[in-house]
Amino acid sequence: MRILDRYLFRSLLATWMAVLSVLLLVAFGSEATRLLAVAVEGDIPPGLVLSLLIYKIPPALEIILPLVALLSVMLAMGRLYQDQEMVVLQSCGVSLRWFQKRLLVFLLPLVALTAWVSGWVAPWSHQQSRVLMDQAQSMSPVTALTPGRFNELPAKQGVFYTRTLTDQSEMTDVWIRLAPTRSRGETILMAPQGQFETIDERLALVLFDGAIYESVNRPEDFSVREFERFEGFLPSFQARRSAPGEEEMSNQALMGSNDPAHQAQWQWRLSAPVSVLIMGLLGLKLSRTGPRQGRFAKIALALVLYVTYYQLLISLRSMMGEGEWPLVVGLWPVWIVFLIYALTLDGWRRGVNKPRARRMHEPN
Secondary structure, three states: OHHHHHHHHHHHHHHHHHHHHHHHHHHHHHHHHHHHHHHHOOOOOHHHHHHHHHHOHHHHHHHHHHHHHHHHHHHHHHHHHHOOHHHHHHHOOOOHHHHHHHHHHHHHHHHHHHHHHHHHHHHHHHHHHHHHHHHHHOOOHHHHOOOOOOEEOHHHOEEEEEEEEOOOOEEEEEEEEEOOOOOOOOEEEEEEEEEEEEEOOEEEEEEEEEEEEEEOOOOOOEEEEEEEEEEEOOOOOOOOOOOOOHHHOOHHHHHHOOOHHHHHHHHHHHHHHHHHHHHHHHHHHHOOOOOOOOOOOOHHHHHHHHHHHHHHHHHHHHHHHOOOOOOOOOOHHHHHHHHHHHHOOOOOOOOOOOOOOOOOOOOO
């Protein structure tokens, strides 16, 4: 069976790579659109979009790889049915259980790859993404400001606007509103030109030929002061350090913790490699099609089963984290039910391909 093994594995691998490429492009494009929208809002610098996008790929693979296993096995094995190759192989004595065993050999390396991504690469990716976001919060105002938009200063200390902002930190039509404090009222600064300069090793805002409007006693009473050159320091963009989440914790820390949320996260990491095995076997079950059915006849059913499977996992994970579901039971019921369903070849029973004996009746 060496020639048949090579033929089967080559077909499965080629289909797996094609499906993985398509799904990665879809996920990559969707996440890129979301990050670009966030960058346009000014929440993150545009230069960090590509780096953040790369760090989002490993967590996405935890969800994508089981679906890739399902669809790739369905398409590869479905082609054998459509080309009548499966009928020829079965007539030569190749059983369908043999295909299950060869499929397990193909899926085991993918299970190991998914376990590595889910257990080590994804936590590292979450950590790097958080650190990058924290660094973005602590960058200078030059990189945090978006020209042509009203940029809110940290801690609601005011609003900053500039029509243009060059790479040399030169600005035009600058408008700044500083929120009132105990020592002063509401303040508005306006200038046709401005720039950022380093003064006393600090980044200072320098405005030219502008005016300062400051409230005195009542909001409608303002004092106006004109200036040729104004030097001041905007409220600093303080770095908001976010605490590490449970997604970043190591496997040993999750296993040794008694927190239900940590145990739920640990079983969620286990679900990725287990799901690759279950979905691959499920794809073999759903690949069987009739002569007049296309290769994509059961794709809709496969997607419904996949969505149902993950919705059950997500629901049980949430219940475990809140203490509403026993940790000992965990996600095992979903895994076992779908695994039994995938291993039951209900359409491939032992006598399905054997011709039925017909009783010959002699004419009266």
